[in-house]
Amino acid sequence: AQKITQTQPGMFVQEKEAVTLDCTYDTSDQSYGLFWYKQPSSGEMIFLIYQGSYDEQNATEGRYSLNFQKARKSANLVISASQLGDSAMYFCAIHPYNQGGKLIFGQGTELSVKP
Amino acid sequence: NAGVTQTPKFRVLKTGQSMTLLCAQDMNHEYMYWYRQDPGMGLRLIHYSVGEGTTAKGEVPDGYNVSRLKKQNFLLGLESAAPSQTSVYFCASSPSRTLETQYFGPGTRLLVL
Numbered sequence: 001a002q003k004i005t006q007t008q009p010g011m012f013v014q015e016k017e018a019v020t021l022d023c024t025y026d027t028s029d030q031s032y033g034l035f036w037y038k039q040p041s042s043g044e045m046i047f048l049i050y051q052g053s054y055d056e057q058n059a060t061e062g063r064y065s066l067n068f069q070k071a072r073k074s075a076n077l078v079i080s081a082s083q084l085g086d087s088a089m090y091f092c093a094i095h096p097y098n099q100g101g102k103l104i105f106g107q108g109t110e111l112s113v114k115p
Numbered sequence: 116n117a118g119v120t121q122t123p124k125f126r127v128l129k130t131g132q133s134m135t136l137l138c139a140q141d142m143n144h145e146y147m148y149w150y151r152q153d154p155g156m157g158l159r160l161i162h163y164s165v166g167e168g169t170t171a172k173g174e175v176p177d178g179y180n181v182s183r184l185k186k187q188n189f190l191l192g193l194e195s196a197a198p199s200q201t202s203v204y205f206c207a208s209s210p211s212r213t214l215e216t217q218y219f220g221p222g223t224r225l226l227v228l
Contacts, residue, residue, distance in 0.1 A: 045219035091157050105157030
């Protein structure tokens with residue numbers, strides 16, 4: 001079975017500073033993808049970044065980067081230069097490639113950016 | 116190109132009533148999914164479909180049925196609603212199994228009294 005663990009229910013960060021949101025995963029599959037989604041208070045799920053299990057380089061998308069440590073089964077999200085609009089719930093998810101494309105989500109981390 | 120749309124956006128049901136949630140995508144995606152999100156939790160997969168005419172159970176399928184008669188539509192049915200089914204329901208789609216992202220609809224908020 002696959003499992004995602006996000007150990008930080010809530011985080012605070014000062015505007016313009018960097019923040020790391022933790023994500024560890026458990027899977028027996030060799031091929032999988034890891035995702036981060038942002039869910040603002042309006043409720044929609046916004047895709048942020050993706051990392052494939054065979055990707056050798058850490059994924060980056062603008063201010064978002066993924067610190068992927070395969071041996072430790074961790075996929076932490078780093079947000080640089082935090083903005084007030086980054087305040088939201090953040091979900092880590094795993095997609096085992098041989099299981100029909102479904103995503104398994106963690107419980108989320110609520111990030112609050114202080115001015 | 117509307118992406119993934121969900122109908123309705125909000126619904127209130129009484130216990131025992133039935134309803135159908137509609138998900139539509141205009142991206143010609145093969146894969147479609149229904150998730151539910153309960154307060155303070157991540158999304159959990161209810162059912163999914165890997166192509167027209169096919170469906171499969173996810174993590175929490177009990178009390179729900181689905182149909183994929185057309186490639187662009189994925190219906191989620193509640194035959195006899197229960198208060199435990201009060202949740203926000205998200206539909207998603209993706210083009211292939213080895214996806215790089217799933218595209219989510221805006222969600223349907225369901226309240227069962």
